Amino acid sequence: MSTKISILVIEDEKSMCSYITAYLSKDKYIVTSALTGSEGLSLTASLCPDVILLDLGLPDMDGCEVLRQLRRWTRTPVIVVSARSEEDEKVKALDLGADDYITKPFGTNELMARIRTSLRHSHSQAPDSKYRALDLEINFEKRKITLAGEQIHLTQVEYQLLSLLAVNSGRVLTYNSIMNTIWGPYMDGSNQILRVNMANIRRKIEKNPAQPQYVFTEIGIGYRMRENEYDF
Amino acid sequence: MFKRIQTLPKHKQHFYSLAFSVFCMTAAAGFSFLYLRLFDKNPVNVTLIFIFFLILVACGTVKYLYDILCSLFSVLWLCYACDLSLNGYSLTFLGMSAVTLLMSALTSHIAAQSTLITKHEKHLLNADMEKIRANLLRAISHDLRTPLASIMGNSLILLDNYQTLDEKEIRKIISYVHEDSNWLINMAENLLAVTRIKNDDLAIVSRDEIVEEVVGEALQKVEKRHPGCIIRARIPEDFIILPMDAVLIEQVIINLLENALSHSGSGDAVDLIVEDGTKEVSFTVRDYGQGIPEEMLDKLFDGTPCTAAHNADSQKGMGIGLVICKTITAAHRGSIIGRNCDHGAEFVFTLPKKQGG
Numbered sequence: 045m046s047t048k049i050s051i052l053v054i055e056d057e058k059s060m061c062s063y064i065t066a067y068l069s070k071d072k073y074i075v076t077s078a079l080t081g082s083e084g085l086s087l088t089a090s091l092c093p094d095v096i097l098l099d100l101g102l103p104d105m106d107g108c109e110v111l112r113q114l115r116r117w118t119r120t121p122v123i124v125v126s127a128r129s130e131e132d133e134k135v136k137a138l139d140l141g142a143d144d145y146i147t148k149p150f151g152t153n154e155l156m157a158r159i160r161t162s163l164r165h166s167h168s169q170a171p172d173s174k175y176r177a178l179d180l181e182i183n184f185e186k187r188k189i190t191l192a193g194e195q196i197h198l199t200q201v202e203y204q205l206l207s208l209l210a211v212n213s214g215r216v217l218t219y220n221s222i223m224n225t226i227w228g229p230y231m232d233g234s235n236q237i238l239r240v241n242m243a244n245i246r247r248k249i250e251k252n253p254a255q256p257q258y259v260f261t262e263i264g265i266g267y268r269m270r271e272n273e274y275d276f
Numbered sequence: 277m278f279k280r281i282q283t284l285p286k287h288k289q290h291f292y293s294l295a296f297s298v299f300c301m302t303a304a305a306g307f308s309f310l311y312l313r314l315f316d317k318n319p320v321n322v323t324l325i326f327i328f329f330l331i332l333v334a335c336g337t338v339k340y341l342y343d344i345l346c347s348l349f350s351v352l353w354l355c356y357a358c359d360l361s362l363n364g365y366s367l368t369f370l371g372m373s374a375v376t377l378l379m380s381a382l383t384s385h386i387a388a389q390s391t392l393i394t395k396h397e398k399h400l401l402n403a404d405m406e407k408i409r410a411n412l413l414r415a416i417s418h419d420l421r422t423p424l425a426s427i428m429g430n431s432l433i434l435l436d437n438y439q440t441l442d443e444k445e446i447r448k449i450i451s452y453v454h455e456d457s458n459w460l461i462n463m464a465e466n467l468l469a470v471t472r473i474k475n476d477d478l479a480i481v482s483r484d485e486i487v488e489e490v491v492g493e494a495l496q497k498v499e500k501r502h503p504g505c506i507i508r509a510r511i512p513e514d515f516i517i518l519p520m521d522a523v524l525i526e527q528v529i530i531n532l533l534e535n536a537l538s539h540s541g542s543g544d545a546v547d548l549i550v551e552d553g554t555k556e557v558s559f560t561v562r563d564y565g566q567g568i569p570e571e572m573l574d575k576l577f578d579g580t581p582c583t584a585a586h587n588a589d590s591q592k593g594m595g596i597g598l599v600i601c602k603t604i605t606a607a608h609r610g611s612i613i614g615r616n617c618d619h620g621a622e623f624v625f626t627l628p629k630k631q632g633g
Contacts, residue, residue: 131523151500236484239486239489240486240515242489243488243489246488247515252509252511253492253511253515254488254491254492254495254509254510254511254548254550255492255495255507255509256492260493260496261489261490261492261493262493263485263489263490263522263523263526264522264523
């Protein structure tokens with residue numbers, strides 16, 4: 045990509061804003077910042093940024109409300125920035141259509157990784173046909189999974205789960221969205237079935253389920269799979 | 277059984293008692309009928325059957341009225357079934373009533389006593405928590421000031437003397453600021469964790485969680501903060517589902533691991549071992565360092581700021597981390613201990629499999 049990527053930061057804390065701006069402009073990004081929700085909305089319309097970083101605690105309106113209004117007309121990836129205690133808030137934002145979230149305080153590497161992942165998912169036209177990370181390979185066309193060359197046998201549901209996460213690799217998927225995609229919208233509220241299936245998958249692909257290499261848990265939110273190495 | 281009935285609303289209590297009495301009396305009548313049909317006509321044995329069921333009624337109902345009614349019924353049935361003359365009628369009635377009433381009095385007495393005991397226990401627990409909370413506040417103000425003062429001082433030096441400092445010194449000062457802010461973040465996270473516990477009755481929202489997921493996320497966070505550290509996690513082959521507030525338990529694991537990594541005084545690996553018991557699951561964090569100083573052992577969890585005597589270099593002490601671990605495990609009705617083992621320090625906390633009470 046030759047043109048610079050533009051990023052809109054909607055955040056009311058000035059020092060936070062300046063830190064993000066300073067860091068991102070050093071790389072190949074053009075950063076614009078908005079201090080309020082309404083300013084953010086109008087800047088989104090005029091600038092058409094490639095990625096939006098949205099803080100959930102804004103002075104003039106609720107971050108989720110900003111997100112809702114954005115999602116009425118644009119599919120620009122939104123990364124929600126939030127303080128730690130608002131777990132339910134994060135899930136709500138993700139289910140409202142945010143692409144990912146990042147928790148304050150975050151490292152710059154983490155931020156860059158999130159932005160890259162979001163850009164990749166928003167730019168890719170055709171879904172990947174293969175996934176690879178460390179020793180794990182998934183061939184979506186042949187529905188074949190190998191770990192260090194050896195084939196792994198998963199049940200139907202386990203395969204669907206893993207491939208859903210792999211297609212969205214690098215990005216967090218909420219329990220709700222996974223349940224909806226795989227079991228349909230009519231399941232009861234409990235996500236126990238999903239977690240048990242995940243535990244079984246972990247036993248098949250991870251060396252030590254307590255120190256996973258491929259599928260990471262984000263407590264109270266959902267799962268995130270390691271980035272697909274084919275995307276770099 | 278008695279306790280369970282007493283927790284129901286009033287009208288339900290009556291309904292339940294009535295149903296139970298009718299059930300018992302029907303059963304008694306049925307049994308005695310069968311007995312009389314199959315065996316002899318010995319009224320003593322029939323009386324015994326009735327007394328047994330009357331005791332049951334006494335245990336299972338809340339009002340004496342039911343007991344008396346049931347005794348009356350028993351006597352009438354006895355007279356009818358065994359063709360007794362009504363001569364001994366009043367004496368039998370009195371005897372049976374006495375048995376049931378005594379039984380009733382006994383059960384209600386026991387119930388009253390057990391509620392008293394639970395109340396007392398709760399009171400003790402509250403007093404304990406009160407003490408912990410006070411210590412926590414003291415520890416916080418101590419632990420908050422130290423890094424803040426350092427950040428303030430260091431940034432002031434930078435602002436005032438920027439021109440005269442060379443690059444190496446600037447780097448050093450900034451790294452201090454960075455280190456202290458890391459410490460503050462850690463602290464803020466701990467404080468946020470405590471706010472999840474409802475103050476008055478230590479209530480937490482437990483959900484069924486898969487242990488390895490909680491352990492996994494905690495490890496990930498610690499490894500991110502301490503790049504290059506080695507933590508060996510060992511968990512049972514089968515996955516364990518345990519009721520807990522995952523964010524809180526994650527915080528406990530993080531605190532214990534951070535302690536082990538930064539206070540053991542050795543760069544050796546740290547072990548995290550999860551073991552599945554029959555009633556509880558235990559989590560052990562073991563380091564291979566210098567161990568816990570003897571004089572600290574018995575006040576690890578009460579938030580007494582560690583005086584500079586032993587570890588002058590670790591000026592932040594054990595901090596509030598362990599107090600919070602204690603608070604969290606207590607809120608889960610679990611336990612936590614710290615001790616020295618052969619090659620270093622070891623912290624073990626347990627969580628019950630069923631969240632009772």
